Amino acid sequence: MTAPLTPPPPPHEPSPQGAWPPSPGGYAGVAAAAPHDAVYGQDGPGMKTELREAAVVTVVVTLAGALLGLLWKWLAPSVPLVGDVVSGQWVVYLKDTEGEQAIGVDGTFTLLALAFGAVSAGAVFAWRRRGGVPLVVALMVGGLLGSVLGWRLGVWLGPGSDVIAQAKAAGKGVTFSAPLKLGAKGALLAWSLAALLVHLGLTALFGPRDPEHVPQGPVPKDSYGAPLT
Secondary structure (H helix, E strand, O other): OOOOOOOOOOOOOOOHHOOOHHHHHHOOOOOOHHHHHHHHOOOOOHHHHHHHHHHHHHHHHOOHHHHHHHHHHHHOOEEEEEEEEEEEEEEEEEOOOOOHHHHHHHHHHHHHHHHHHHHHHHHHHHHHOOOOHHHHHHHHHHHHHHHHHHHHHHHHOOOOOOHHHHHHHOOOOOOEOOOOOOOOOOHHHHHHEEEEEEHHHHHHHHHOOOOOOOOOOOOOOOOOEEOOO
8 A cells, every 4th residue: 555645735935924023113115304394394385385485585685686786886986987078069088998997897796796696595595495496486586686676776876877967067177987887788697697506506415305215124025035025
């Protein structure tokens, strides 16, 4: 007689998932929330809040243009003019035809606008410490409006635009200052460009980072040593 055939033992089945005790923290797929998320939440403050903040930034940056105009009027070099009478008519001409005062006027405005752009971007980042399209757009729009306000205010505070009247008031051959004038209109974009670059740079260097997906504890495997998906 032969021994009864017995079926082979069933293949080893992987233990149920519960056989591996989870780590104290479980499989944490998301790291702890960043500090700014405690205020706004992980997905940000919401579109309405961002638009309100952007409106505030636009207004404040625009009003700062008044300070730009005052500094421009104070720091810009004066362009000397001289009046004369030719054939009974008053004419006005540059006292120093090779002078670079007019270039200095444009350069002063440009440097001030760049400084204002960097400071406004730094202040906005320090206020919210995050990026976002509304804040960047607000900085650029506010910078452009602030530049226009500073330009027009500086012209208004500077010498009058009627150079003939000024020449008559000063007298023949007497030097007087030309009206404050911005020859390079592209300088009006300096504030916006500086604010954009500085804010993007600060956000890239010091802004909040996306949470990293780092598993905690051992990864569960099946009976053949392959990780379970």
